[in-house]
Amino acid sequence: MAARHTSVETKYYADRDRVLKKLRNCDRRTFLKLSAATMGAALAKGLMPPHTFQLVDVARAAVEKGWDSTGAQGSPPFRFAYISDAHLYERTLNQRFVRAIVKAVDDVNALDPQPDFVLYGGDLAQLGSPAQLEMGRQILSGLKAPVKMMVGEHDWFLDMGEKWQEMFGAPTYSFDWKGIHAVVLMSVYEKDFWTARKMTPEQRMQTVAGLDNAVQSRFEVGEQQREWLKNDLAKVPTTTPILIFSHSPLYKYYRNWNFWTEDADEVQAILKPYDKVTVIHAHTHQMLFNRIGNINFYGVLSTAWPWPYAPEGLPPLTVQMNRADPFDQFDGCGDGQFTARADGLVDTIYNLWDRNPVTVKADYLISHGSVDQPPAPQFASY
């Protein structure tokens, strides 16, 4: 399986690897020469833009971020990667989404040096079936770096998380990563809308799986888990950088599609005393970032499909990604990585497949958009 699917991507990443390795020991002028050479080589091979430019751009991003051993930081930065929202159906039904997550696994395995860990952002399955979750686990087990699992609503509402928890453990936990206190939340609980309607587990799952039905409830972290969070943070000094992972955005973006967490304000209040807080969420399948009070928010990409920007409520700091090409399965999808700064805040690279990657820095959010603006889209949503 892996061998069949890696051919194109593996070749591409092998090329990229070679370039990045050379880059480690070169100054900027050599780098520029090298990138011109890379571009020439890519063109000669018949690789068409934007792939060509992506190669060059990733290389440049690498140098700017000091991955080379001669850089100011002298050692690779703390880094983790993510893969999210694969929405797997059984392989017999749907190869499309399988192909996409396998591509992401290849991406992450090609990173050199390897990330400290890989966050899987939730929605591993499309309809929460054991077969779908099993296949997802199998594919993710191909990752070289350790994996941190988060649960999404598509994994949960068939059997209310039974299978997922059996496979991956508790959906809520915390861990410490190089001076940063990280917490993974289960943010997609919903109030019971199914009993009164006499829904079967399948109907319940199918309902939650759709965005634009008014039937399901809003996502919430819930009181019990908020208490857990308070307790978990009680022993953490307010100067410690905090990293929260949640499947849904921990703020209120667009209620109708559940781009939303009903008790987001309460969760934010718990995080308020901390100086450096970053929330990384999945579920929205798009480039999305925000700053509220002391908190930086980053949404991550899906491997399966991009979602349109909601008709209202988009955070003003978000720079939209270009509209996706419906003729290209991978366009608007991808994976990405986060690098920790010395102070424990994080920058991110959206590794958009078949496009130039986009870097979004913590400074952009902290400065409320006055520095480090990401490139504007040519075609925003309307």
Place this chain on the structure above:
Amino acid sequence: MRPRAKSKVVAAALISAVAGGAAVYLNLGNRGLPAYAQALPTHQPPPANHAGVVVQLCDGVTTTEVKGLKPGEQMTHSQALEVSRELMAEWQRKHPDRHWVMAQSKTPATTATAAPSGAGPSGSQGTAGPGAGAVQPRSQQGDTYASFHDRDYMVWQAETDAFVEQGNKIFHSATLLGGTIGVSCDMCHPDASNTHPETYPKYQAQLQRVALLRDMIDWCIENPVKGKTLDPNDPKLRALEAYILAQRKGVPLAYGKH
């Protein structure tokens, strides 16, 4: 009149509920099809008894025979008036409780009195043409559009909504779309967002031609949904088009926009 209006709308809603629930587009003639997808019923009068031509009223019941008129032959104007009068008289005999109004003479829509810009001295409002400021002008009578009632509009709206609702169901169902990989349109287009029906026709670079909305719908059915493309007259395609358009009510048309 009100209660009747209601029952008719309910009937329309019922029809669509039944059709929607069945969710079938089998080729069983008209059976099981939602009303909008059926061929129009024909309106055939009974055969003539006196070698004339039988004319039937719109109620599908009341008839009269024009004796001596051969099929294909025109009546004179006065003959025609006489036949109409006869049919209406018969209908009124059978329905003494119904109040037949030749034409609506309700207050016309407000837009009817809008003055062309620059018609009056600037700043003076309400100087809208002859008779303005006095009694409401009488509306025109006797034409087709003037003779529809609120009830008609309600029925039309219910029919249209049912059509759109059918499209809504198809849009949200991989099965109804004929998809083979469990993918439906709403997975990527919640509320039909980003389908931009108002921008068609437009040049689709990937298709290398000018496309209509239905071309893109068909393209998306083939990929990513992995079903079979639909004929432009397929009720499913028509319903999908209806649903997608209905979600963009109020958005200005902008053909060719990218």
